[in-house]
Structures are given as structure tokens and as C-alpha cells.
Amino acid sequence: MRKLAAFSLVTVLCLAQSGTRSGIDRSMLDTSCKPCDDFWRYATGAWVDQHPIPADRPRWGKFDELAEANLERLRIILEAAVNDRNATGDRRRVGDYYASCMDTAAIEAAGVKPLQPMLDRIAAIRTRPDLVALLVSLELEDGLAPARIVNVSDPQNADQVIAGVTAGGLSLPDRDYYFRDDARSKAIRDEFVQHVQKLLELLGDPAEQAGLAAKNVMEFETALANATLSNVARRDPYNRIHKTDFAGLALLTPAYDWTAAFDLLKVPRSVAVNVSEPEFLKAFNRELQNAPLETWKAWLRWRAARARAQYLPKAFYDEWFHFERAVLSGVSRQSERWKVCVASADGTLGEALGRLYVEKHFPAEARRRMQQLVENLRAALGEELKAAEWLTPETRANALRKLATFDPRIGFPVKWRDYSAVQVARGNYLASREAAIVEDRKYDAAKIGKRLDRAEWSMTPPTVNAYYTSARNSITFPAGILQPPFFDMDADDAVNYGAIGVVIGHEMGHGFDDQGSKFDADGNLKNWWTDKDRTEFDARAACIVKQFDAIDVGEGMHHTGKLVTGEAMGDLGGATLAYKAYRRSLNGGEAPALDGFTGEQRFFLAYARVWAAAQKPEAVRRQLATDPHPLAKYRTNATLQNMPEFHQAFNCKLGDPMVRPPAEQCRLW
Structure with missing residues (x-):
């Protein structure tokens, strides 16, 4: 457990090396749109226009582009395993599983x-x-x-x-x-x-x-x-x-x-x-x-x-696809078989395949850089909590204790899962899949009645995502997301703080959102707030709810503010923390202008770039109904409408669409 004093001891270092490029791709910009009118459109519009949604996808954005690249990397790993006659252990297991999935002739013959x-x-x-x-x-x-x-x-x-x-x-x-x-x-x-x-x-x-x-x-x-x-x-x-x-x-x-x-x-x-x-x-x-x-x-x-x-045979898959993908999400074409099989292998034997992925695609230096970023963001959140005048000393002390015990997990698990009990039969896809399910059920049930394994992961290493777990008070960043545009070891600090820095701050923020704030530093569901502080916190969360309830996303559709509260709080908190950490990394100086943008502008452009995406109308409806994450455009604009730092960086004035009236701007701390 870290001591609270560690917040003041974090060494602030620049991540970028000398001669660093900015990492901002100007070809993504829609310069016909003013930054203070619609920043998401300004920062990503040209890219969105030039990258139509593939027919086999419900949406397409920077997340999806990276996930697609990871699928290709995993495909190469799996095909090599399939063709390796000397493969043993997990390498043979994932190869046989992938081969059984790809053997559509055997699947059709079995009926x-x-x-x-x-x-x-x-x-x-x-x-x-x-x-x-x-x-x-x-x-x-x-x-x-x-x-x-x-x-x-x-x-x-x-x-x-x-x-x-x-x-x-x-x-x-x-x-x-x-x-x-x-x-x-x-x-x-x-x-x-x-x-x-x-x-x-x-x-x-x-x-x-x-x-x-x-x-x-x-x-x-x-x-x-x-x-x-x-x-x-x-x-x-x-x-x-x-x-x-x-x-x-x-x-x-x-x-x-x-x-x-x-x-x-x-x-x-x-x-x-x-x-x-x-x-x-x-x-x-x-x-x-x-x-x-x-x-x-x-x-x-x-x-x-x-x-x-x-x-099962193609007729079953075709009917499943028609409803699950076409009707519910607007997808018009099935993915290539290899993509289906790579995703199945990742979902079924995730850490076995993930280990092979990490060995090939995750350098040790990336982990070290991420650890440094996490500690800088931790320090920034500590400063926010200490400066929050509305917090009473009791609640502040509890919040700082929770922050100090955050457990960051980066890249891959420290202990890999053992799949030796999973019997995979090349040539029998369904039997292989069901054998894996049975072993997974046994694996999960065996934990009941025992101590929590705090080192265990619930995402596979190639996943392009990150998450916070209340019970473990942990923040997890799989190797899959630690690549451009989220994390680029050759880009300048402004871009890395604006992209992966916001992701880090977002996940930290979940420890203090409408859900996470109800769990203490040890992961227990326990009220550690004074009544006064909880009332003030709820009022700040209500500001987010009101903002998102009022956003018309088109065709009369709206977000449900109470559904997206936690993720929207994570976005606002993450952007605020990452910006403060970035400014802190400059040690009181100013970043040089690169590619025509100040450091502050590059930070916000990098943040918006993460949310470059378009969705099918059916996918939009489904997300609004079921997903606690706001739509990509509003993860950018609704967040930045509350940030004076953004307004100053782009010289936005009261009355501009990207500026909410000061009395209506939401603040977390």
C-alpha cells in the first residue's frame, strides 16, 4: 500500500524524446468547421468522411481501426500455430482451436x-x-x-x-x-x-x-x-x-x-x-x-x-447474423471467416493467445512509460482531491486513501491462466468450444469460498479497451490499447496525455463516479462520505445527468442521463486530470508549437481523435438504449463544453456552441 506522501514525491518527467513529432494528423481535420462550433467535427470530420463504415461493422472509428489491426496480428499468430507441427501446450491448443473453426467443410458435413x-x-x-x-x-x-x-x-x-x-x-x-x-x-x-x-x-x-x-x-x-x-x-x-x-x-x-x-x-x-x-x-x-x-x-x-x-452449418449462422447483427445493429455483410475465428479464439482461450500476442507485440519500454504516466495522473488526482474545498477533511482522507491503493495493471497479467485441462479437437469446432466452456465454468466455480485473486484479469491482453474494478480497486490497461492513436512512444507529451492520459484518468475516475464512489479503498460496499459531501457529490453528478438528458442526437433520440452518468463523469474527470498532468509535466514552461498547434491545442485534438467514429442508425439506437457510454461525438463535445481550459486553448467565447454558461458547467472536484 502506498503512503499518502507519495503524491508529492512523483517525479514529473517528459515522455517524449528529442526530435519528437507532434503526432497530430492534419488530414483528419475538417477546417470548414470552427473548433468552437463543433470540436468533434473540426478534429475528426475529414477522417470520418473518408472512412465509411465497413459493411461487416455496426460502427467504424479509431477504436475499431486498431481492433482490426490487432485481429490481423492475432491471425498471423494463429496461422503460424496451425502450421507448426512441433507446437505443444497452449500454442498447439490455440492453433487446433482456430483450425477447427476455420474448417467450414467439416462443420457443414456434421450438420x-x-x-x-x-x-x-x-x-x-x-x-x-x-x-x-x-x-x-x-x-x-x-x-x-x-x-x-x-x-x-x-x-x-x-x-x-x-x-x-x-x-x-x-x-x-x-x-x-x-x-x-x-x-x-x-x-x-x-x-x-x-x-x-x-x-x-x-x-x-x-x-x-x-x-x-x-x-x-x-x-x-x-x-x-x-x-x-x-x-x-x-x-x-x-x-x-x-x-x-x-x-x-x-x-x-x-x-x-x-x-x-x-x-x-x-x-x-x-x-x-x-x-x-x-x-x-x-x-x-x-x-x-x-x-x-x-x-x-x-x-x-x-x-x-x-x-x-x-x-453450426451456414444456414444457422446466416439466420443468427440476420437478426443479431443486421436487425439489431444494421450490419449488412458477414465478417470474413478468419475474423470470426480469431475473435472466437480470443474469447475462448484469451490468455493463451494473449501471451503469444504480448511476446510478439508489446515491448517492455511501453510498460515502463505507461507506469510513469499512471503515476503522473495519480498525482494530479491527488492534487485535485486536496484542493476540493467542498470536501470535508474526513471524506478527503478517505478519498486519498482510496487513490493511494489504486492497483494499476499494465499490458498483461503477472500470472497467466493454465488451460491444460481444455481438450481441443481439431476438426470438431463445437466440441472444442463446449469443452472450453465446461472448463471455464469449473475454473470460475472453484473460486467460490476462497480469497479473491486480485491479480486476475477480466480482459484479454489484445483487447482495445481499459477498465476499473471496484472490488479490486484496480485499473487495467491491456497491451492492445497501448498503441497509436492512444499511446505513441514517438509522439509528443501533449498527444500522449490527451489520448492514453485521458483513458488513465477516466479509469481512475470510475473509482469516484456514481458507482465506484460507493466502494471504499479495500473494495467494500461502504459509505465513506459524510452526508454533506455525498449531497454535494450527487449534485455534481446531477449536472452531468441534466446535460446529457438535454442533448438531442437526432431523430428525436436522446441519451438517458442516469445511464451514462458514470462514463460521462469518467470522461470529464479523465480529461481534466490528464490536462493538469500534462501542464505539470512542463515544469512551469510552455511546450513549443508543433504542426501549427500549441501544446494545449494538441492535447485536445488528441483527445477528440480517439472518438473519431461513425455508427449505423440501428447501432446508435441500440447504444442509446443499452450502453452506459455516450455516443462518440458527445464524449468529445459534451466533455469539452465544461472545460475552461479547452475554451482558452481555442479562444472560444460565451455564446459559442462549445461553451456552456459558467453557471451550467459541470465540475467534479
Whole structure:
């Protein structure tokens, strides 16, 4: 644990080397747009216009461009493993898995035979005890049951892993998709029923029977959705914390055999249990008791086909693609098979493949530079907390303690996962995938009742993203994101602070956003704020909510302020911290102008460049409905409208669209 005094001891160093280029690509700029009118358009407009969304993508931006490049790097690694006759261990494992995915001839020849054992088990259901027994057995396989046992950190003692029971069973992206009355939502529900029918027909059901079953599936899922928390309600951790014991769980759902489920997963019944959504479990119990067995069987057959559609013959994949990608996200063309298989390998054997990726594509110097950046951002946040006049000494001390215990994880895990138990069969893609799922379930269940492994990761190293974990109080930056345009060891400090520096500040900010602020330095769900400070904090968060509620993104669509609060706070806090850290790195001096821009201007241009992106209309609707992240344009503009530092850098005045009235500007600290 770091001491608080460490904040004043961080050495401020420039990251850039002598002769550094700016890293700003002027060809991205739309100079017909004024920076103070629409900075996102000014900074990224030409790039967006010149890079249409690929037909196999719902969106295209700088994140996606880098992710695509990483897919190509992983493809080269996997193809080399496929062709390496001397490969052993994980290298052979990922090669065989990729080869089995790419072998579409074998997949077509097998037809639905790999799925038949599951279909036979479903067909054998004659009684409700038969149904429950099958649902229990699926706990170890792919968790088709609406409720599922998982491992979670004890909210009151984060070092301890307890059992959790989560709500599931919904096939549409969000519970509100089942209830919205607008024309598009109704059309999606109609498409969903047709989609279920077509998959059941592919399994051999007559059209009339499949059509009736599809309608019953829709009614069944709607009943579950009615008892499911909304995305906004889920943002409050207190809405998802309901600790009980095994007996309490059994009382909530007496129709389910929790004894058999716990025993199958080898989970001790003596551990505490957190039920994320008690009302959902009650609804699950009602459906176990009352829903017709034929409805249950149709739902299970549909879910089994849906979960495996990408591993079955092309007709299944085509139907899955039509609904999941075309209808819901506006994608018009399937990705090349190699992309599908690379993504599958990354999702299934992520750390095995990630280790090969890191060895080839992540230099040690990048990790050292990132560590330095993280400490500079940590120091900047410490200064913000110390200077926040509205914080009482008690809350400030708690906040500084939490900051001091942040655990930054950079590039890759310190301990790699062991996949030796995963049996991969080249030539049998579905069997390989399901073997990996079973071992993954065993791996996760084995943690219940033990101490939390704080070194474990939940993203693979090639991932172009970053995240904060409340229970671990950790910030994680996979190797995949530590590349241009986010992190460029040859660019000047302004650009690196404006890009990866903001990402670092954003993830740190999650420790103090509407969710993270409810967890203490040890990862426990605990109120460490005085009532006065919490009231002031909530008012500052409400400013963000109000700002995003008021933004019209077109066609009458809006963000839901309470859904995007945490991410928007992370953006504003991250940009503010990174800017202060950048200024601090200059040691009181001024950066030279490069490529016609001051250091401050380069900082903000680098920030906006990260959010160069366009989306299909369907993808926009889906994001607004389900995603806590604002749309890319507003991650730039809405953030900078609140920053006087930006206004000064580009000489923006009150009355310009990029300047909110001072009384309306949101501040975090």
C-alpha cells in the first residue's frame, strides 16, 4: 500500500524524446468547421468522411481501426500455430482451436449432429422434475437456465469470494426492448418472433408448430423481462446486493434444485450467496411451476440453437447474423471467416493467445512509460482531491486513501491462466468450444469460498479497451490499447496525455463516479462520505445527468442521463486530470508549437481523435438504449463544453456552441 506522501514525491518527467513529432494528423481535420462550433467535427470530420463504415461493422472509428489491426496480428499468430507441427501446450491448443473453426467443410458435413445430444436431452423432458434436472445439468455447460451461479466478491468483505446468482434468460439486448411502444421496437419484436421460428424450423420443426412455439417463447421471455431490473436501476450497486445464505436462496426459488446445482459445481453450501435480483428469481420460480413444459422445451431448443449458431452449418449462422447483427445493429455483410475465428479464439482461450500476442507485440519500454504516466495522473488526482474545498477533511482522507491503493495493471497479467485441462479437437469446432466452456465454468466455480485473486484479469491482453474494478480497486490497461492513436512512444507529451492520459484518468475516475464512489479503498460496499459531501457529490453528478438528458442526437433520440452518468463523469474527470498532468509535466514552461498547434491545442485534438467514429442508425439506437457510454461525438463535445481550459486553448467565447454558461458547467472536484 502506498503512503499518502507519495503524491508529492512523483517525479514529473517528459515522455517524449528529442526530435519528437507532434503526432497530430492534419488530414483528419475538417477546417470548414470552427473548433468552437463543433470540436468533434473540426478534429475528426475529414477522417470520418473518408472512412465509411465497413459493411461487416455496426460502427467504424479509431477504436475499431486498431481492433482490426490487432485481429490481423492475432491471425498471423494463429496461422503460424496451425502450421507448426512441433507446437505443444497452449500454442498447439490455440492453433487446433482456430483450425477447427476455420474448417467450414467439416462443420457443414456434421450438420446438426453435434447439437443432437442436447436436443435429445430436451426432448426427454416429461415432468417438471425432468425440467429442473436438465436446467441443473446445464449449470456446468453453457448456463442456458435463466438463473445462474457465478462467483462474486463479498460486497462487505471484498477479499472473500462468495456465490452469486444472476438473472438471465433474455434474448433481446435489454429488458425495455420487450415493452417499448415505438414503431421500431415493435418491429424488432416481430422480427424476433420470426427469428425464433426460423431457427426452430432449421432444427426440423414444421413451420406451423415453430410459429406457435416462437410466440410462446416471446411471452415467456416477456414475463422474465417484467421482473428484470432496468439498466439504470442496475447502476446502483445497492439494487444488486441482497446477501443471504443457501437456505434463503432455496426459499426464494423452492421449485429449483439448488442443492444439486451447488453440488454439481462443487460449491460449498456453507458460503454466503448474493442474489442480484430477488424479484427475478421469484419470477423464475413461477415459470418453473406454471409455464407449460412445451414452452420450456421450445425455449431451451431455441436457446441451444442460438448459443451454437456460429458453430453450426451456414444456414444457422446466416439466420443468427440476420437478426443479431443486421436487425439489431444494421450490419449488412458477414465478417470474413478468419475474423470470426480469431475473435472466437480470443474469447475462448484469451490468455493463451494473449501471451503469444504480448511476446510478439508489446515491448517492455511501453510498460515502463505507461507506469510513469499512471503515476503522473495519480498525482494530479491527488492534487485535485486536496484542493476540493467542498470536501470535508474526513471524506478527503478517505478519498486519498482510496487513490493511494489504486492497483494499476499494465499490458498483461503477472500470472497467466493454465488451460491444460481444455481438450481441443481439431476438426470438431463445437466440441472444442463446449469443452472450453465446461472448463471455464469449473475454473470460475472453484473460486467460490476462497480469497479473491486480485491479480486476475477480466480482459484479454489484445483487447482495445481499459477498465476499473471496484472490488479490486484496480485499473487495467491491456497491451492492445497501448498503441497509436492512444499511446505513441514517438509522439509528443501533449498527444500522449490527451489520448492514453485521458483513458488513465477516466479509469481512475470510475473509482469516484456514481458507482465506484460507493466502494471504499479495500473494495467494500461502504459509505465513506459524510452526508454533506455525498449531497454535494450527487449534485455534481446531477449536472452531468441534466446535460446529457438535454442533448438531442437526432431523430428525436436522446441519451438517458442516469445511464451514462458514470462514463460521462469518467470522461470529464479523465480529461481534466490528464490536462493538469500534462501542464505539470512542463515544469512551469510552455511546450513549443508543433504542426501549427500549441501544446494545449494538441492535447485536445488528441483527445477528440480517439472518438473519431461513425455508427449505423440501428447501432446508435441500440447504444442509446443499452450502453452506459455516450455516443462518440458527445464524449468529445459534451466533455469539452465544461472545460475552461479547452475554451482558452481555442479562444472560444460565451455564446459559442462549445461553451456552456459558467453557471451550467459541470465540475467534479
